[in-house]
Amino acid sequence: MVALVFGALFLNFWLACGTAVDKLVDADHDVMFLQFLETYEKSYESEEEHLRRRNAFVENLKVCDERNKMELAAGGTAVHGVTKFSDLSQEEFRAKLLSGLIIPPDLESSTDENVEERKLVSTGVTAKDWTGIN
Numbered sequence: 001m002v003a004l005v006f007g008a009l010f011l012n013f014w015l016a017c018g019t020a021v022d023k024l025v026d027a028d029h030d031v032m033f034l035q036f037l038e039t040y041e042k043s044y045e046s047e048e049e050h051l052r053r054r055n056a057f058v059e060n061l062k063v064c065d066e067r068n069k070m071e072l073a074a075g076g077t078a079v080h081g082v083t084k085f086s087d088l089s090q091e092e093f094r095a096k097l098l099s100g101l102i103i104p105p106d107l108e109s110s111t112d113e114n115v116e117e118r119k120l121v122s123t124g125v126t127a128k129d130w131t132g133i134n
Contacts, residue, residue: 029058032082040084053087060086 033054036042044050064080071078085093 029054029061032061033057036082036086042087056089056092057087059089063090 036057042053044053061082064082067078067080071080085097088096
């Protein structure tokens with residue numbers, strides 16, 4: 001909550017100083033990022049990671065804006081916005097969340113010859129021939 005109040009005060013101070021439009025946009029992004037941090041209870045190990053996550057957040061806002069414009073132009077109703085994943089880069093999101101297979105930590109480094117089968121079973125995935133040939 002303190003961070004949100006600080007962000008709002010910072011934005012008001014910045015506006016009172018008569019900044020350029022690009023600085024205003026940066027200040028808006030900072031306030032939005034502070035709201036994101038509070039909403040999703042996020043914190044980072046270092047200032048470097050904080051900055052990297054903020055930059056990913058801003059890039060994701062741009063992607064959302066572009067997608068919303070395209071959706072509106074196409075007559076659609078989908079709305080893209082901030083989620084708990086908005087601080088991940090597109091590459092991180094793909095690698096962490098779109099891989100399709102979650103491997104439990106105890107199986108990750110196994111050298112067992114049946115490990116691939118155990119990974120599938122442990123994640124609830126089973127081999128099934130859906131073609132009806134076998």
